[in-house]
Amino acid sequence: MVTRAQRRRAARRLRLRRTVAVVVAAVLVAGGVTAVAVTRGALGTPAVEAEQPATATPTRTPTPPPTPLTPAQKLLSTTRDPRACVVSFAGDGIAIEPQMQTQEARYEALPLPRADGRVFAGWYSTAAEAESLEVPARVNGADLVACSAREKTLYAAWTTPEANVAEDAGIPILMYHQFTRKPEGEEGWLRGNYAFVDDFDAHMAYIQESGFYLPTWDEVSAFIDGALYLPKRSVVITDDDADSSWLELAAPIVDRRQLLTTSFVITSARTESTPNRFVLQRSHTHDMHRAGANGRGRMVNDDADTIAADLSQSAAILGAKEVVAYPFGHHDDTTKEGLRRAGFELGRTVEPGYVRIGTDKLALPVIRVNYGMTVDDLRDAIG
Template sequence: MSLNVLMYHEFREPGELDSTQPSPISVEQQYQDALPTVLFSYLDDFKAQMNYLKTEGYHTLTLREIKDFYEKGVELPEKSVLLTFDDAFQSVYKYVYPILKDYEFHAVCFVVLGWLSQEIQLFDPKKSIVMSRQELKKMQDVFEFANHTTHLHMRHKNGTTEMQLTSLQELKEDLAKCGKYVDVPDVFAYPFGIYQSTDVKRLAESGIHYAFTTFPGVNTNKTPLLELHRDTVALGCTMEEFKTIIKRV
């Protein structure tokens, strides 16, 4: 039995996105960065992908089902996939949430608690704006929320992340704070997908039991639980490419 996990970030109508330029992020925390356009999806492509999953009878997994698979040996449905969305960008609320709700699909959002705004912001397709706490709460009938740190989702010029540079005690406190807010505190996604073996050990010591990377491939019952694979559904992903990812075993 194998497990496919899909990773998404941002969504745009075709005319809304300049694919030649990264998108500046806008977050509550004092942090400046830009999201590569490869991490976007065109809305029409996403609709087609979800329609394919629905038409083909795929089951969208919950984190409870993932845990039961690994901890209790409960088999997953033959056609199943875990849908994950990182960082809680506004476009997920604006575009994705209604589609998933219509299809009665389930999904996971990895939340950077310190990035959530206190007030709802106007949607601006020229920026990657993280949603408000109010918007996130409205998605609870479709999404469950997991840990993506509170204030440690920051990238440094030397290629490291704030999560890697902080002390173990500070890491524990940061993850615990986010954990009190999200639904599933012990399930984590590495910021920017960056990690080393020491980070895996520190996560285990901080009470994280499952962690998702950005390395592609299927997961089996032998995949390390703190190094689970995810396939990025990149900008311009064709249906044939999408089918190849989904049917990979």
């Protein structure tokens, strides 16, 4: 006879076996194996419960490697300047690293590639414009930087040496001096130097509205070498002495009309920074704009080393070399040697004429602008 205590012990054993079976089944399912939970029936016989489906191990999608940065993106990653613009260069035979430029400033030091058998014809914003060689679309250091998403690509244009020679461009360098508000002009022996400011504004309007190309000095140098194409309708605007009347009356006009102009500064007299972003400041010597022993300018009285030292001092103040305007236009072979020793490439005289392929780089001629010169006179002089 089974006692009550024996029945209770049997029931406890049955419940224990069922609990163990359920735990084992759960472990097997968690391990991804289809399991059958086996328990004991009420009378101790095995009972098969519902089959548990296997759970598949989830498949992980591999993380793709990061896309490599382009050279332009790498350069852009080095600055947080919101005005930064990385300019890349494209075109036939072009392998030039991107440059960092600044939006709303003029382009600085754009490359001028050279290649045997052809002539560089400038940078353009699209490949189609580069193919057309349309002057108004050409981009250089006279233009302000504008780009989208802080990047821009410029496309190279090329022409042939024969086409470059056939263009027969003669580049005028305009030479202004002082300015006056008086329509009747100033009195005295320097009367011719003083342009009436309204006439100057009219001159600049004509250049602006007629679509003249404004080459930079490195472009003038490459043009002389026959390595760069410049269109006939090109002009260089300059002012000598950086007189107060230039700063007060004329410089605001070139700023408003956005015309690249060079101001030749006597740095012993002035050390102010440029009056606006369209005015380049270049050397009119440091302290040689005065007479030497023979009554002519110091540039033809002093030796080459003295000239070089003066020009180096001027360049250190201005932060640029490139070109010198000779005081009074005086220069000779010793003067030129002084420029070479100081590292200058171009010298501007007061001799009348036009810059052409093969012109002496240390004797650039000019178109002098005198008081009373009208827009018609300017048109006759520069086209």
